Amino acid sequence: MANFAYGYVSPVTRDGVESALSLLTIVFADGRFRTLFCLVFGAALVIQYKAHNKGVDNLFVIKSRLCVLGVFGVLHGYLLWPGDILLNYALSGLLALLWLDAKHRLLSVALLTVLPVILLVILSILVSEPGFDRSSAEYATLLSSLPVSYAELLSENISHFNMMIILIPLATLWNTLGLMLLGMELYERGWFSGKAFVSGKMMWAWWWGSVLASLLIWSNNETILGQMLETLNWLAAIPMALCYLILMQAIHQLWPKLGQVLAIVGRYSLSLYLLQSMVGILVFHFLFPATRVSFTRVEYFGFFLALTLLQVILAILLDRAKKTGPAEYLLKRCVQRLSHM
Known part of the structure; x- marks a missing residue:
């Protein structure tokens, strides 16, 4: 949100944390x-x-x-x-x-x-x-x-x-x-x-294929080959997303309270998504514009974690108050209006 046109621009000198976060971002x-x-x-x-x-x-x-x-x-x-x-x-x-x-x-x-x-x-x-x-x-x-x-x-x-x-x-x-x-x-x-949609062995093979493809993209990310491979990351994302689905099912079974939190966040996903944009634009463009120059992956990652925590807390509070999210409420009212036309 700090820079839509070019995305994240790497600093001149990169430490181990910067490189590690770059790798983790591409893989996961x-x-x-x-x-x-x-x-x-x-x-x-x-x-x-x-x-x-x-x-x-x-x-x-x-x-x-x-x-x-x-x-x-x-x-x-x-x-x-x-x-x-x-x-x-x-x-x-x-x-x-x-x-x-x-x-x-x-x-x-x-x-x-x-x-x-x-x-x-x-x-x-x-x-x-x-x-x-x-x-x-x-x-x-x-x-x-x-x-x-x-x-x-x-x-x-x-x-x-x-x-x-x-x-x-x-x-x-x-x-x-x-x-x-x-x-x-x-x-x-x-x-x-x-x-099971496919066997466990096949799922592991797809997962490792996704990881290896991501490693190839990461190792060539500043070359013309890397620009070509970056698009292939769309395909590499599918096995990892399927693994996340399996992980979510496991969380729901093993830690039902955590699964309930994820379900609550899902119910307010539209409001939280729009809130994320508003907070990001407000912080990076108006309150602290200097962060667009100074922030590295570490700071952006910290901001992402803080904003995610804020969104989860807000969703839990809205759920306990039995309130509908503002965007969800507006969506529902608009659909009702269309249904009665």
């Missing part, structure tokens, strides 16, 4: 949670469809919810953070509804997850950008162009989010759709209730 975080959320989102569509009577009315409610979510995404992308995921989720979810009653989805999953990656690899070859660090002239130019007022931030957001909207139908929409279809298929086959 980059694209992993996005993939996990897409899988869960796809499963949730099936659950919503089956929880109520199948039919036109139920589909209308689901479609209405997705349309309102898309509007939230557009407002979020333009007003706060152009890296919004809500619009992409909404559009992909609307397309995923076409597969609700499909018997076989795995071929569609394979095509939709792999083909966009191939396209982006080709684009990365055609349009390669040289890497730079904090001592370069490019970084100095970047610092001089950072917004210092909300008007400047809004202008920058409009430009960046317009580019994101163009990119959605080119690649990210289809990859996200493929992941949602995989989530739907996993739910239908009982993965979310503990049934």
